[in-house]
Amino acid sequence: MPRSLYLDDVTVGDSYTTDTVTVSADDIITFATSFDPQPFHTDPVAAESTFFHGLAASGWHTASISMRLLVTSGLLADGVIGAGAELAWPTPTRPDDVLRVRSTVAGITPSRSRPDRGVVELVCETLTENDEVRQRMTARLVVFRRPAAAG
Amino acid sequence: MPRSLYLDDVTVGDSYTTDTVTVSADDIITFATSFDPQPFHTDPVAAESTFFHGLAASGWHTASISMRLLVTSGLLADGVIGAGAELAWPTPTRPDDVLRVRSTVAGITPSRSRPDRGVVELVCETLTENDEVRQRMTARLVVFRRPAAAG
Numbered sequence: 462m463p464r465s466l467y468l469d470d471v472t473v474g475d476s477y478t479t480d481t482v483t484v485s486a487d488d489i490i491t492f493a494t495s496f497d498p499q500p501f502h503t504d505p506v507a508a509e510s511t512f513f514h515g516l517a518a519s520g521w522h523t524a525s526i527s528m529r530l531l532v533t534s535g536l537l538a539d540g541v542i543g544a545g546a547e548l549a550w551p552t553p554t555r556p557d558d559v560l561r562v563r564s565t566v567a568g569i570t571p572s573r574s575r576p577d578r579g580v581v582e583l584v585c586e587t588l589t590e591n592d593e594v595r596q597r598m599t600a601r602l603v604v605f606r607r608p609a610a611a612g
Numbered sequence: 613m614p615r616s617l618y619l620d621d622v623t624v625g626d627s628y629t630t631d632t633v634t635v636s637a638d639d640i641i642t643f644a645t646s647f648d649p650q651p652f653h654t655d656p657v658a659a660e661s662t663f664f665h666g667l668a669a670s671g672w673h674t675a676s677i678s679m680r681l682l683v684t685s686g687l688l689a690d691g692v693i694g695a696g697a698e699l700a701w702p703t704p705t706r707p708d709d710v711l712r713v714r715s716t717v718a719g720i721t722p723s724r725s726r727p728d729r730g731v732v733e734l735v736c737e738t739l740t741e742n743d744e745v746r747q748r749m750t751a752r753l754v755v756f757r758r759p760a761a762a763g
Contacts, residue, residue, distance in 0.1 A: 496677070
């Protein structure tokens, strides 16, 4: 995985994969208690008789874990700044999933009004060890050009 | 705000507004430390000289707060189950923002294969007290029909 990229360094079709993180049942319950307090996300026993047939992470937890993986990978020099995103959760994150994010550059649009930046469309899949897709995201990121050398 | 709705109770154009929640600088820093550790989300001083010109919440924090408001409002009888969402963050959440979510039903698609459910497209705006839009989300939710009475 490359690090500290600027807009100048990115080409459509480039692909990057982050490190992995293991998600525990406790992680799932802690996040959901704060942000998505529903039995299928907070109570392993009650979750059995729900739509999810067992404890499942909030989609927002999967999104937040994916963001942490992208940020801590150090991919972009000026940070991961999202203008928007489209998300799908084909399957929920489960306890003991080992997740990673595989990203592919799908588009690059230089800003017309601000020559120091552009928008990069990044298609990010959050995958388990068995390549089950937990999240598919198309993110629109503000990415800056490499600063000009001091004159 | 109505509570415990089933698919049968929902009509295109219906609109609902949640309670409010106040977001503190500590909330912003705590979330970002776990899920989006970048200086503009974690360090009020360093944030001044960034893209955001001051401490700003992670977009995923705004999304997660919005989810909590939707869930704790008790709108849907069988819970808020997202199949996917489209998000935009026109402005970031700031310390001391008082947020609420205003939702409008934009579409209802009964499932062809499973007569007990459908997908509701809900347009959700996360707004401040001054109606600044912090997040615009179109969510696709799995919503169940009212169970038939026992025969």
